[in-house]
Amino acid sequence: MASESLDKIRLSGDVPNHVAIIMDGNGRWAKQKGFPRQVGHREGMKSVRETIEGAAEAGINILTLFAFSTENWNRPRKEVASLMSLLRYYARKERDSLKHQGVEVHVLGEIERFDDQTREAVDLIVRGTKGGQSLRLNLMISYGGREEILRSVRTLAEQVDQGELTVDDIDEDALRKTLFTVNLPDPDLLIRTSGEYRISNFMLWQIAYTELHITPVLWPDFSREHLFEAVLDYQRRDRRFGLVGTS
Ligand code: IPE
Ligand code: IPE
Ligand code: MG
Numbered sequence: 001m002a003s004e005s006l007d008k009i010r011l012s013g014d015v016p017n018h019v020a021i022i023m024d025g026n027g028r029w030a031k032q033k034g035f036p037r038q039v040g041h042r043e044g045m046k047s048v049r050e051t052i053e054g055a056a057e058a059g060i061n062i063l064t065l066f067a068f069s070t071e072n073w074n075r076p077r078k079e080v081a082s083l084m085s086l087l088r089y090y091a092r093k094e095r096d097s098l099k100h101q102g103v104e105v106h107v108l109g110e111i112e113r114f115d116d117q118t119r120e121a122v123d124l125i126v127r128g129t130k131g132g133q134s135l136r137l138n139l140m141i142s143y144g145g146r147e148e149i150l151r152s153v154r155t156l157a158e159q160v161d162q163g164e165l166t167v168d169d170i171d172e173d174a175l176r177k178t179l180f181t182v183n184l185p186d187p188d189l190l191i192r193t194s195g196e197y198r199i200s201n202f203m204l205w206q207i208a209y210t211e212l213h214i215t216p217v218l219w220p221d222f223s224r225e226h227l228f229e230a231v232l233d234y235q236r237r238d239r240r241f242g243l244v245g246t247s
Contacts, residue, residue: 005228009058012235016188019055019231020064020210022202023047025194025218032218038082043220045090052103054224055135058231062136064187066202070144073113084118087141091125098125102134108180109143136184143180145204152178181206189234191227193219211237 009015023044030040048065055063068083098105107122114122122141155178159165165174177183186206192198195216199207213230215222238245 003225003228005225005232006057009228009231009235012232014235015059016211016231016234017060018062018064018185018187018189019060019227020066020187020190020203020207021051022066022190022192022200023219023222024192024196024200026220028194029218029220037079038086040218040220041083041086045086047219047222048090049094050224051222051227052098052101052135052137054227056101056103057224058228060135060231062138062184062187064138064140064203066140066143066200068109068141068143069201070110070142070147071201073142084115088118088121091121095125095128098137099129099132102132103129103137104132104135105129105137105139107139107141109141110147111142113142138181138184140180140202143202145199145201148180149205175205179205186210189213189230191215191230193217193222209239209241211239 026040026044027037028040029043030037033039051065052063067087072083073080105125107126111119111122152175156165156170156174160167160170181203184206186208187203187210190203190207190210191213193215195214197214203210211234213233215226215230217226
C-alpha cells in the first residue's frame with residue numbers, strides 16, 4: 001500500500017526491530033457505538049490483521065501483541081468465554097493467510113490455563129505457521145509480567161536446588177533464558193492504544209529501555225497508518241540507555 005509515512009520511515013532507515021502493542025480500548029469503542037463489549041473485541045481482530053500487514057510493510061521483524069492478561073481472567077465469565085472463542089476463531093481462520101504471508105506465530109503466556117479446545121487451536125496456528133520468514137508474531141495471552149518473573153525465579157531456584165546452577169551463575173542472561181520471551185531481543189517500541197498511561201503488567205523485565213508511544217486511538221480504530229506514525233515518532237527519539245546522548 002502506498003503511504004507517505006511509509007516512504008518517510010524507509011528514508012530514515014532506523015526501523016524498530018521489535019514492536020510491542022498493548023491493544024486496549026475495545027470495550028470503550030463498543031460502548032461509544034451502543035454495542036456489547038464483544039463487538040469491540042471482534043472488531044479489534046481487523047486491527048490485528050491490519051497491524052501485521054503494516055509491520056511487514058515497514059520492515060519490522062518482531063511484533064508482540066498483548067491480547068489477554070493474567071488479570072483479564074477475572075473479568076465476567078461471559079466476556080472471558082467470548083474472548084477465548086474469538087481466539088479459537090482467529091487461530092482457525094487466519095492460519096493459512098498468516099502462513100502465506102510468512103508470519104511465524106508464537107503464543108506466550110500461561111497456556112496451561114486454557115481449556116483443551118483453545119489449546120488445540122493455539123497449537124494448530126503455531127505449528128501451521130512454523131518457519132515463516134517475514135515476521136515473528138508473539139501473541140501474549142494469559143500473560144502477566146509479574147507471573148513471568150516469578151516463574152523464572154522458581155525455575156532458577158529449582159536449578160540451584162538440583163545443583164545445575166550456583167547462586168553466582170544467576171545473572172541477567174540466566175534469568176532472560178527462563179522468561180517466556182527466552183532469547184528474543186527486547187522491544188524497541190511499545191505502543192499503547194486508548195490513551196492510558198500505564199503498563200498494566202506487560203513485559204516488565206523486557207521494557208526497561210523501550211521507547212513508549214501512547215495514542216488516544218481505540219484499538220478497533222487502529223490502522224497501519226497509526227502504526228507508521230508510531231514508528232516515525234520512534235525514529236525521532238534519542239535512545240541513550242543511560243549513557244551520554246548523541247544530540
Ligand atoms: C482490550 O480492550 C482487550 C482486552 C483487554 C482483552 P478492553 O476490553 O480492555 O477495552 P476497554 O479498555 O474496556 O475499553
Ligand atoms: C491491558 O489492558 C491488557 C491487554 C490489552 C490485553 P487492560 O484493559 O486489561 O488494562 P487496564 O485494566 O486498563 O489497566
Ligand atoms: Mg482495557
